[in-house]
Amino acid sequence: MIPLSSAKRIIIKLGTGILRTDEGLINDLCIEHLCKEIHQLKQKGIEVILVSSGAIGLGMSRLKINKRPTELKQLQACAAIGQSQLINLWQKKLDAYEITVGQILLTREDLDSSKRYTAVTNTIQQILESGAIPIVNENDTVSAEEIKFGDNDTLSAFVAKATESDLLLILSNIPGLMDTKNQNTIIHQVETINKDIESLATDTQKETSVGGMISKLSAAKIATEACCGVFIGSGNDTELFPKILKGESVGTYFKPACKRL
Numbered sequence: 655m656i657p658l659s660s661a662k663r664i665i666i667k668l669g670t671g672i673l674r675t676d677e678g679l680i681n682d683l684c685i686e687h688l689c690k691e692i693h694q695l696k697q698k699g700i701e702v703i704l705v706s707s708g709a710i711g712l713g714m715s716r717l718k719i720n721k722r723p724t725e726l727k728q729l730q731a732c733a734a735i736g737q738s739q740l741i742n743l744w745q746k747k748l749d750a751y752e753i754t755v756g757q758i759l760l761t762r763e764d765l766d767s768s769k770r771y772t773a774v775t776n777t778i779q780q781i782l783e784s785g786a787i788p789i790v791n792e793n794d795t796v797s798a799e800e801i802k803f804g805d806n807d808t809l810s811a812f813v814a815k816a817t818e819s820d821l822l823l824i825l826s827n828i829p830g831l832m833d834t835k836n837q838n839t840i841i842h843q844v845e846t847i848n849k850d851i852e853s854l855a856t857d858t859q860k861e862t863s864v865g866g867m868i869s870k871l872s873a874a875k876i877a878t879e880a881c882c883g884v885f886i887g888s889g890n891d892t893e894l895f896p897k898i899l900k901g902e903s904v905g906t907y908f909k910p911a912c913k914r915l
């Protein structure tokens with residue numbers, strides 16, 4: 655059973671692939687549906703932090719670029735252009751529920767330095783206390799290779815750890831961890847992320863996505879070791895949250911490796 659209703663604080667990580675269609679259009683229906691779910695979770699008293707990808711993808715759309723650039727400065731320009739589109743999009747859609755958003759852009763250095771770490775966690779805490787929701791993304795414009803998280807799966811796991819969240823939901827086009835050695839069935843529950851589990855992961859081939867299951871599993875390892883449960887499932891399933899709340903078998907749930915004191 656995925657402990658969604660008992661969670662006090664959750665992170666929802668959304669991949670570019672569910673915010674933007676393959677043709678480069680904004681996936682309005684999916685975003686509007688997620689906003690409704692976020693509102694309902696907040697109504698239940700659950701604090702929600704979003705980690706939203708999509709800056710590079712929306713920047714590519716705005717600049718009419720179909721192929722993901724390979725040069726860092728081109729990616730950074732797309733991210734700079736797309737990030738403002740992204741945060742405006744979230745605010746516009748969440749206005750329907752009178753939910754305010756606060757933008758947090760992070761680099762790895764921000765969580766490595768204790769002063770900045772404290773500033774980040776205090777700001778997130780304050781945004782939550784004000785009833786708004788923090789929307790986190792990597793600060794791609796200033797992230798050089800050596801200070802990059804590189805993918806938002808990893809970023810979301812570090813945010814889950816820093817904010818002592820109870821549950822991290824990684825939502826993308828991937829419906830869960832597939833048992834590639836056993837007729838491609840979804841593994842619904844993972845007790846421990848061991849070598850056997852890691853051997854099931856593959857990378858992504860999509861233009862705007864990074865990481866695939868490899869980065870999702872490594873994120874799950876970081877978060878579960880920080881006592882946070884992790885769920886990997888399809889962000890396109892409009893019944894996902896009701897199914898989780900009803901205890902139906904959906905996606906993959908990774909149990910936390912410890913209990914927070």
Ligand code: GLU
Pocket residue numbers: 669670706707708709710711733791792794804805806807862863864865
């Ligand atoms: N920070 C990147 C963006 O907003 C996303 C990286 C990822 O999808 O993992 O486009």
